[in-house]
Amino acid sequence: MRPTTVPRTPLATEVVAPRPRPGRPLADLLPAAERRADWRHVRGLHRQHVQFADGGGARVPAVLREALADAILDVSSSYAGHEDELVEHGLAVLADVEGHEIVDEELFRAYYEDDRFTPGGGDDPTGRRQPGLFEALVETCRRRRDARGLRDALRGTGTSGLLIGSTSYGRFHNVRGNRNGTAASDLDFVVVVDDPAILGCVDGLLATALPGVPAADLDRMRHRAEVFTGGLDDGRTVFSHKLRLWADGAPDPMLPAGVAASDYLVSLHFLTRPVLDYVLVASTPRLRRDAAGARRTVHDYREAPVTRRDHHRTFAGRSYQLPLDTVATEGGHLTSPRVYYIDDFDSYCPGFFQTMLLPRPDVLWDGLDVAPALDQFQRKISERVRYEADRPPHAMVRQSFAHVRRDAFAPRVIRLLDG
Secondary structure, three states: OOOOOOOOOOOOOOOOOOOOOOOEEHHHHHHHHHHHOOOHHHHHHHHHHHHHHOOOOOOOOHHHHHHHHHHHHHHHHHHOOOHHHHHHHHHHHHHHHOOOOEEOHHHHHHHHOOOOOOHHHHOOOOOOOOOOHHHHHHHHHHHHHHHHHHHHHHOOOOEEEEEEOHHHHOOOOOOOOOEOOEOOOOEEEEEEEOOHHHHHHHHHHHHHHOOOOOHHHHHHHHHHHHHHHHHHOOOOEEEEEEEEEOOOOOOEOOEOOOOOOOOEEEEEEEEEHHHHHHHOOOOOOOOOHHHHOOEEEOEEEEOOOOOOOEEEEOOOOOEEEEOOOEEEEOOEEEEOOEEEEEOOOOOEEEOHHHHHOOOOOEEEEEOOOOHHHHHHHHHHHHHHHHHHHOOOOOOOOOHHHHOOOHHHOOHHHHHHHHO
16 A cells, blocks of 8 residues: 655745646637637737748848737737736737647746747847747736736825836837846836825835735835935935835746746836926926926935936937936935936937836826826927927937837837827
8 A cells, every 4th residue: 555645734934836737728728818809910920920930040020020019919908907818818829820739837938938039039239138929928917917906006095106117118028027147127117196195104005915025125115215205305306116026935826936936126216296297397388498497307216326327318319328426315325317408409308207208108097187297298298309300400300219218119109109
């Protein structure tokens, strides 16, 4: 008789490795995928990708990669609030195109690590790794889900939440996970507050809304919020803080633990309404030197020091690496980035916080009704671009040329910005 073993109940402090997910036949998944959304465009474009990759090593054209990312973005509208199903159905569709029969963890890993269609095998000239197709799909879905949790926690607190960064302008195109030694993409938010006192309770709200945030991160946030409201809130200072998500070792249901680590950072920038108005140059309808001045500067109360310079570009793409003043203070550092800078050629350079709001961010909740102010700012930027386009030296000017992260934009975002 074979000995039997009574299963041991794990201690509360133990992290138990999850069992591999059992395989599922594609035949069980595809009908649900086709009922949920029209995947034909994704199928056709992925088939083209495979044909290029199998055709003697020809590089997949950028326009084809971008079209597939756009097609997945179109499909995603049918999965709002059901990002887990989008991941499952997306894998099933891609695998079906290539003749697979069973979806399991090994197939998930193969597609998550698939760089066949990525230029340079995922290497990027800017030093930021380009994710593969399925990796970008998974990591976008994870962040969109977690963004919804943050929205639900802060909606109704007299705040507005703006989703910015790659999860907004690069979704399904340039959102990375923890792979090949590169850090995962942050989930970036601007949170506009009316009363800075709300910062004193934000950590408690986020503790229950966001997955796997270490208590030490929340304690530091609470302390730094007290420092900010106790003397740094002067109408010209931003409170910035980062929290680690999925840092407790618990597996994310969307990402098998054996495929990649699930932790990543959420980067929060809290702006009081006066700071937002200052960043948006709300005091004047025109972004001209005679109306608004040649530059504006804010302070950014950050936890970690900044080693980079204050990088700006004109709408013609001319680049400036300007000094960035940094001063150590209790709980972090105060930097002084320029809101904008008008150079000696009368060319406008949006700064760090203005480019956060260009392209227009996704407004996930709007208790302070900031959407009209964002729209007005976009109109002023568009007017400034037209002004510079109509004068010598008649260079090509585009809104997107002024963004230092333009390379991370999804193609349709560039088209939206530049018209």
